[in-house]
Amino acid sequence: MLRRHRHAARLTLEQLAEASGVSARTLSDMERGRSKGPQHRTVTALAGALGLTDADRKQLVELAREGRLRDHWDRPTGLCELPRSVDDFTGRAAGLAWISELLGAGNASVVLITGSAGLGKTTLAVRAAHTLRPDFPKGVLFLDLFGMSPQPLAADDALGMLLRALGTAEQQIPRDVAGRASLYRSLLRDRHVLIVLDNAASEEQVRPLLPGGGAGKALVTSRRLLAGLEGVRRLGLGSLPLVEATELLTGILKDRGASDDGSAVSQLAQMCGGLPLALRIAGNRLVSRPGWNAADLAARMTNEERRLDQLSAGDLRIATAFGLSYEQLADAPRRVFRRLALVPGHNFDAALAAVVGGTSIEGAWDALDELVDLGLLQDSTSGRYRFHDLVRLFARDRLQQEEPAADRDAFTETMTSWLLRMATTAGRWFEPGYGDPGHAGPDTTGLSSPEEADRWLRVNADNWLGALRHGASIGRYAAVLDCAESMDWFSDRWMHAPHWYEVFTLGAEAAAALGDPARQAVLLNMLAWVHLLPRDDPETTLRYTAQATELATRGGATAQVALALHHAGGALRRLGRLDEAIASETRAAEIHKKNGDIDRYCHSLGALGTCLRDAGHHARALEQYLDLLALLDDDRSGATPSVAAVIRPIALARVGECLGLLGDRAEAITKLTEAISLMEQVQLPVPQARSLETLAAMLAEEERTGESRHAYARAAEVYQAVGDAEASTRCHELANAAP
DSSP, rough: GGGGSSGGGGOOHHHHHHHHHHHHHHHHHHHHHHOOOOOOOHHHHHHHHHHHOHHHHHHHHHHHHTTGGGOOOOOTTTSOOOOOOTTOOOOOOOHHHHHIIIIIIIIOOEEEEEOOOTSHHHHHHHHHHHHHGGOOTTTTEEOOOTTTSSOOOOOHHHHHHHHHHTTTGGSSSSHHHHHHHHHHHHHHHHHHEEEEEEEEOOHHHHHSSSSSSHHHHHEESSSSOTTOOOOOOOEEEEOOHHHHHHHHHHHTTSSSOOOOHHHHHHHHHHHTTTTTHHHHHHHHHHHHHHTTHHHHHHHHTTTTHHHHSSEEETTTOOOHHHHHHHHSOHHHHHHHHHHHHOOOOBOHHEEEEEEETSSOOHHHHHHHHEEEEEEESSSTSSOOOOOOOHHHHHHHHHHHHHHHHHHHHHHHHHHHHHHHHHHHHHTTTSTOOOOOOOGGGGGGGGOOHHHHHHHHHTTHHHHHHHHHHHHTTTTTTTHHEEEEEETTTHHHHHHTTHHHHHHHHHHHHHHHHHHHHHHHHHHHHHHHHHTTTOOHHHHHHHHHHHHHHHHHHHHTTTHHHHHHHHHHHHHHHHTTTTHHHHHHHHHHHHHHHHHTHHHHHHHHHHHHHHHHHHOHHHHHHHHHHHHHHHHHHHTTTTOOOOHHHHHHHHHHHHHHHHHHTTTHHHHHHHHHHHHHHHHHHTHHHHHHHHHHHHHHHHHHTOOHHHHHHHHHHHHHHHHHHHTTTTHHHHHHHTTSOOO
């Protein structure tokens, strides 16, 4: 009963003895049940010291008279008390419900909450503990294990504090850890007590503090994953979604007088990256400064160089929270951590971490594991890692503070060179006649097939593009030109990627800086392609082909003259100038054939067929496509198999289109279906989406309504994936249209 009183909650056993005049020994005997019927004057002295009301005083006297006082005084009050829960707690509803279910009605003995600094692990644990109080009538205890301090709380000291809080007299507490842990588990076995162990440092520290089964349960928080703990249920916290982050910030600001624009609050929440601690700091700064508004603070935080400085309020600093984790690292992981701030993209793998960190791949794995364990990096099942935006800024700050400028420049140069070599090697895999580019060097291992090269280029696009920009900015023109030029054939496989204009522009500028008109023509032809297909700007395509033709002619590069004619033919066709388009594509095909470039010759033949189709010469166009397919299927033609694999499904789809225009829809549907399947295999989403839309229309004409709707729906999905929202909406509406 005594622990229910507010005043009692503030008194230790010694303080109660001093306030009441009753000896600590007598109080200890009462607490342990040795004195079940204390004298009346002792009980009234205690009641006076506790400041009990008349009703509570009467109840205490009656309990003492009946010898049941021990049943209502389970532990000395004021030890390991649970902190208060914040009133504006927001979000984490699913996690809170999960914890409550497992530790309340569920059969879990231990729940572990993990996550990086600032995610609100302690706040969530305290909230959950307050929610669970009714399920633990024997009490809820809270103990900070100081896991991020230079000297975390030792297990024996922690056990001593918990045993005292559970009512164990000092002289009954064993001296050794094993004895204390055994007594602790025995006490928890039959008591419905919840132990909140906050900020655990390691498995070794927290393992002796866990219940051994029975009524007692534990809720543990830690920045580390504590992967060695067995038999625990785990909850890994992530950043709050923007909606919940905005809601939390709005809740913090609700009682201040200033009016804050909703969009500014949302922007501020986004800059805080969904970290509850950052949101709390930003909110507290605004609450303490009524003359500010959210837009003012958001404007200050726009500058990334000063964002961490702005996330400071009193003794709360987001950088301090990150710093506690950073201080836990050994020198090698610290070095890798801060140098990873140089990576230009959003994520990276161990190979890039090894290059940036100046270590072996094995050393990189060890460092990355340590950084993930401490929550300083986030990993994924694909083997890639990324920073939280604010942690990246902290890493950048550590880099600037701890590494000389000359060293930072050297690291950046090393990383840039490696990324450009890797990208160039990967791109060359798709260039006909280039051969296996694996001889580029030992540091380009992992690119031993076109499939590996394709994947590397896609997942590392932000990184090698950043390296391309940096290389151009410091005058590494030869490496930039090689990299941009190597993307020629690969860009056909990923034509909807948004960065080709920048890639080929940087390459053209590098060629101009090197005074190489022939290679400049190559890049201008690539830019002509960008405006012909991804951008659908035929007028600009014609301007680039004119420049490419002039430079190629000057440099004697007939292959680039033919390629300019090919791109010009596509632009002229889109502009409706079909006779000119046919003439241009015919001339391009002739030059490619004369040069022995069968791959480019096949491209021109396919384009010529499309010009004939658009001009209404459907039978001639069909014949052209069938001849092209025969050429592609002829092993003696000289066509590169990888190039043929890309051209074949497009030519097959064109055969289907021509058959449909000639009235043979049944066979057209068969060809289109086959072509779409091949396009999916070789990852050609743009032509796949267009062919799906054509197929859906034909199926509708054949009154095959269900199949038509399915094809439209699939086309909508693929269009959405390549970023063509207008086409996706169109196909989605057709898929849902009434029959």
